Amino acid sequence: MDAIEVHRLHKRYGDTVAADGVDLSVPAGSVVGLLGPNGAGKTTTVECVAGLRTPDSGTVRVLGLDPRRDRRAVRAVLGVQLQEAALHDMLTAAELVHLHRSLHRTGRDPAELLDAVGLSAHARTRFDRLSGGQAQRLSVALALVGAPRVVVLDELTTGLDPASRETVLDLVRDLAADGVAVLLVSHRMDEVDRLCDRVLLLDAGRVVADATPAGLVAAAGLGEYVRFRTDAAFDRAALLALPGVAEVSRAGHDVTVTGGGGLLGPVGAELVRQGVVVTGLRVERPGLDEAFLALTGHRSRADRPATAGEVAA
Numbered sequence: 001m002d003a004i005e006v007h008r009l010h011k012r013y014g015d016t017v018a019a020d021g022v023d024l025s026v027p028a029g030s031v032v033g034l035l036g037p038n039g040a041g042k043t044t045t046v047e048c049v050a051g052l053r054t055p056d057s058g059t060v061r062v063l064g065l066d067p068r069r070d071r072r073a074v075r076a077v078l079g080v081q082l083q084e085a086a087l088h089d090m091l092t093a094a095e096l097v098h099l100h101r102s103l104h105r106t107g108r109d110p111a112e113l114l115d116a117v118g119l120s121a122h123a124r125t126r127f128d129r130l131s132g133g134q135a136q137r138l139s140v141a142l143a144l145v146g147a148p149r150v151v152v153l154d155e156l157t158t159g160l161d162p163a164s165r166e167t168v169l170d171l172v173r174d175l176a177a178d179g180v181a182v183l184l185v186s187h188r189m190d191e192v193d194r195l196c197d198r199v200l201l202l203d204a205g206r207v208v209a210d211a212t213p214a215g216l217v218a219a220a221g222l223g224e225y226v227r228f229r230t231d232a233a234f235d236r237a238a239l240l241a242l243p244g245v246a247e248v249s250r251a252g253h254d255v256t257v258t259g260g261g262g263l264l265g266p267v268g269a270e271l272v273r274q275g276v277v278v279t280g281l282r283v284e285r286p287g288l289d290e291a292f293l294a295l296t297g298h299r300s301r302a303d304r305p306a307t308a309g310e311v312a313a
């Protein structure tokens with residue numbers, strides 16, 4: 001049994017289908033990212049996991065428990081940080097962490113946790129006087145103060161400066177290393193790439209990909225580019241004839257060979273064989289950003305999104 005298991009989750013608001021048969025699972029000790037364009041159903045999905053919304057149909061389990069039926073038991077094992085936390089304005093950061101700690105039988109040391117999110121210096125600052133980024137880090141601390149075994153984080157680094165972001169990302173890495181299951185909603189591809197063991201891509205309420213970050217890029221079928229510079233003439237047809245090469249284009253001294261399947265070795269060898277002197281020979285692979293666009297933005301490639309099975313990796 002995985003720590004989070006969602007099976008065929010359906011949720012609609014009036015005519016809007018927010019979740020249309022979402023399947024997802026998060027094993028203990030792993031970070032799973034939920035990606036997707038605005039309105040794809042990410043928040044709806046995590047709110048159902050957190051027990052804040054009731055699914056129309058489908059099942060949601062957190063450590064085998066139903067977040068709606070077994071509310072109290074789930075609260076003891078699940079930490080949730082959602083996009084907009086409504087907190088008591090008059091309390092200080094430290095008071096809020098202590099208050100949330102008191103709701104749990106066991107948990108983390110409030111002072112250590114404030115330190116871990118970089119808020120020690122603001123422990124005595126009232127919530128309504130914290131900056132946006134500080135309030136965001138406090139909401140992460142509140143989600144973790146009960147030492148949960150399962151954590152749901154919705155856009156946890158939004159509004160954070162680069163140093164604070166690194167602090168929070170380290171914290172998430174430590175959670176997974178300690179065996180915590182983390183479900184993370186994010187719009188930042190670099191963050192997902194660095195943190196997540198798997199990525200689920202949602203589009204219009206459906207899972208269109210469920211893969212490792214590298215698998216998602218591969219699933220997008222975007223291939224790779226070999227680029228180099230030369231002022232010499234070369235045999236373009238011989239390059240085109242190499243296995244995997246789809247296109248060879250030249251703009252002045254800059255040459256791009258497009259294709260797939262490990263182009264660098266064969267292209268390099270062919271240029272040596274031709275005695276062509278080049279500089280800056282390198283391979284470039286599309287990243288998650290490009291994969292995201294290809295898998296959700298170019299529906300014209302097919303009339304419907306690919307199914308998870310088609311792009312699982």
Ligand SMILES: Nc1ncnc2c1ncn2[C@@H]1O[C@H](COP(=O)(O)OP(=O)(O)OP(=O)(O)O)[C@@H](O)[C@H]1O
Nearest residue numbers: 013016017018036037038039040041042043044045
């Ligand atoms: N309470 C609600 N009432 C009506 N429609 C809603 C409600 N909450 C969400 N929706 C709609 O459901 C769809 C999914 O919304 P959701 O917030 O789950 O998407 P999201 O992927 O989290 O988006 P974003 O990236 O913008 O946060 C959207 O079309 C949204 O307008």
